[in-house]
Amino acid sequence: MTEPNEGEAMQRTRYAICGLSNRAIYEYALPLLGGREWSAPEEDYSGVGELVAIVDIDQTRVQRFLERTGANVPCYSPDDFDRMVVEQHPDQAIVAGPDFTHARYAVSALEHGLDVIVEKPLAHTASDARAILDAEQRSAGEVTVTHNARYEGAAGRLRDLIRSGAIGTVISVDLVEGVDTYHGASFFRRWNRRRSYSGGLAVTKGCHTIDLINWLLADAPQSVFAHGGLAFYGPESPHRPRDRAGALLGSSDEARLNPYAQRWQTGRVPEDQTLFTGEWQSLGYPAQYPEGEIRGIFDAEIDIEDHYSALIRYTGGATMAYTLCFSMPWEGHRIGITGTHGRIETESIAYRQLPESSEPTTIRVDRLFGPSEVVSVVSEPGGHDAADARIRRDLFLPSPTASGTNAIRATGFQGAIAVATGEAMARSIAERREIVVAELLDLQELPEWES
Ligand SMILES: NC(=O)c1ccc[n+]([C@@H]2O[C@H](COP(=O)([O-])OP(=O)(O)OC[C@H]3O[C@@H](n4cnc5c(N)ncnc54)[C@H](O)[C@@H]3O)[C@@H](O)[C@H]2O)c1
Structure with a gap:
């Protein structure tokens, strides 16, 4: 398991996943839930991060996931994003549903001052991408796009x-x-x-x-x-x-x-x-x-x-x-x-x-x-x-250069x-x-x- 540094045990970063996609399950949800047989020990980020909410249109799919993993994570529908933020206090939103949903969640999360990790592509259109950039300018939050290549x-x-x-x-x-x-x-x-x-x-x-x-x-x-x-x-x-x-x-x-x-x-x-x-x-x-x-x-x-x-x-x-x-x-x-x-x-x-x-x-x-x-x-x-493992280290570990690479x-x-x-x-x-x-x-x- 990836251990937090001394004194950090109580300060796990709180993540909300928007879109429990195939990509989100492998790349984010399982590593954050960690500690179970489906996650390799070095891929267990439960010591530094916590999955505090899942937002998805499909409650059945999410419930099946929770049953299979035994995890207890509150699930919200897309219209309840604001309520989710108020109730679960995430630090970061992970936006990982179909591309056309990215701008909606990224902009809302930025309006709440959250940092946002967005699966590539940032959005499905340039005008949606521009809306995200404008929201980022007005926000204390920052956008990271997971260009794993x-x-x-x-x-x-x-x-x-x-x-x-x-x-x-x-x-x-x-x-x-x-x-x-x-x-x-x-x-x-x-x-x-x-x-x-x-x-x-x-x-x-x-x-x-x-x-x-x-x-x-x-x-x-x-x-x-x-x-x-x-x-x-x-x-x-x-x-x-x-x-x-x-x-x-x-x-x-x-x-x-x-x-x-x-x-x-x-x-x-x-x-x-x-x-x-x-x-x-x-x-x-x-x-x-x-x-x-x-x-x-x-x-x-x-x-x-x-x-x-x-x-x-x-x-x-x-x-x-x-x-x-x-x-x-x-x-x-x-x-x-x-x-x-x-x-x-x-x-x-x-x-x-x-x-x-x-x-x-x-x-x-x-x-x-x-x-x-x-x-x-x-x-x-x-x-x-191995790019996926490296990008996860950069996203989830506190140091901005966790992968050992700059910029x-x-x-x-x-x-x-x-x-x-x-x-x-x-x-x-x-x-x-x-x-x-x-x-x-x-x-x-x-x-x-x-x-
Ligand atoms: N970085 C990479 O290498 C990589 C690889 C694959 C996919 N991706 C990206 O990951 C994202 C997900 O792709 P996928 O093929 O894994 O998706 P998917 O089709 O497996 O899953 C989509 C999920 O989003 C949910 N959903 C649909 N509409 C929604 C909405 N309005 N709000 C919330 N949830 C909604 C669906 O119920 C489903 O759970 C895409 O942006 C894709 O481009 C990146």
């Missing part, structure tokens, strides 16, 4: 290399990100498939990578031009099973012959993506996904893109060519960073059908007129290459930049023009990146 081992090495001047001034980044046919397809069955809930995948998923590159370059995107659309999922999918004459099949035949569904049933499921099989999935979502409602990846209500190619210009002059696709044979990314004095290349690719690779991720540094080097980054067990926490403003850049990708596709990121946040220009 910053905490992956390779991210820190890349940042150190760039900061050390190993490749000079960064000129351009080329990045291909793939989300595979198992994980990628899952978004098209869940709430994420509606723009009004997630902002689209460039926001809800792309924000990880956009923020990572912003953080590596210590700079913010100034403008975005993008192409993209829906090519793999939705009613016109080329993978939708049809009969010989091209007519649609009945729902059970369609489900049986759906190649993505076959992948879900046979593919190896990595530890951090037990989307349909994880232990806590059996709690169900009676409110969010009512029983009997069938959600398929070819449904007409899907209104988001499944692939993007964006050209992003940073305020400091660097550019990024970013391709993001949600139906790839592999999961991961290939990144190239070109500087005035050399180039860095790295990749992290997993094929779901193959056994987990034990090969370390390598970062190759080629100097234009100097020696090359290959840096190995050993991957660690745990969610998102790694994502601020509200940095979270807002990632949201606005993702939204700019979707807007650029729809409006066929370059989008200025600052305008989406209602700013004349972006302030300097805090690093």
Whole structure:
């Protein structure tokens, strides 16, 4: 168990979780409840933190969770947030429900002067993100966005290399990100498939990578031009099973012959993506996904893109060519960073059908007129290459640098930049023009990146 320092036993930080999501259960609720067989000893934060309330639309789901864990935590409905604060006196709100709910809870918590931890993305739209920033300005509370990609081992090495001047001034980044046919397809069955809930995948998923590159370059995107659309999922999918004459099949035949569904049933499921099989999935979502409602990846209500190619210009002059696709044979990314004095290349690719690779991720540094080097980054067990464990240490332990790294926490403003850049990708596709990121946040220009 993570012990509090001497004299701190009576001062555990009081947390209220808003949205008992799959993410909230693993990342926050279980570590805060701690001391039970489902939480590893080093992941037990019950000595320093206390879960004092859960806010969720789904009382059945929350009760099932409390029964399963034996925890006694008061549960509130969304309209009772203010009453919850008065009755339970939380110090911090953890906002971890679907993206469209983030602004509502973050703003209310800030109005009460609470600190707020918000799951990425900060919000599903730039205007909601701006509302959170405005509330933060008026509040004694502070916003932290859980951009956990910053905490992956390779991210820190890349940042150190760039900061050390190993490749000079960064000129351009080329990045291909793939989300595979198992994980990628899952978004098209869940709430994420509606723009009004997630902002689209460039926001809800792309924000990880956009923020990572912003953080590596210590700079913010100034403008975005993008192409993209829906090519793999939705009613016109080329993978939708049809009969010989091209007519649609009945729902059970369609489900049986759906190649993505076959992948879900046979593919190896990595530890951090037990989307349909994880232990806590059996709690169900009676409110969010009512029983009997069938959600398929070819449904007409899907209104988001499944692939993007964006050209992003940073305020400091660097550019990024970013391709993001949600139906790839592999999961991961290939990144190239070109500087005035050399180039860095790295990749992290997993094929779901193959056994987990034990090969370390390598970062190759080629100097234009100097020696090359290959840096190995050993991957660690745990969610998102141990990034989840590291970010929890930063969030829950008193020291601001608990992870041993400096300037790694994502601020509200940095979270807002990632949201606005993702939204700019979707807007650029729809409006066929370059989008200025600052305008989406209602700013004349972006302030300097805090690093
Ligand atoms: N950092 C990461 O790596 C990571 C990974 C996965 C998800 N996430 C983020 O975590 C959040 C949760 O995603 P998930 O897929 O785990 O969610 P989920 O679908 O598993 O759970 C959503 C929960 O929110 C509840 N809910 C719905 N509407 C609500 C409302 N208005 N008020 C309160 N509760 C409400 C549902 O009942 C359910 O308990 C999202 O913001 C997502 O983007 C982050």
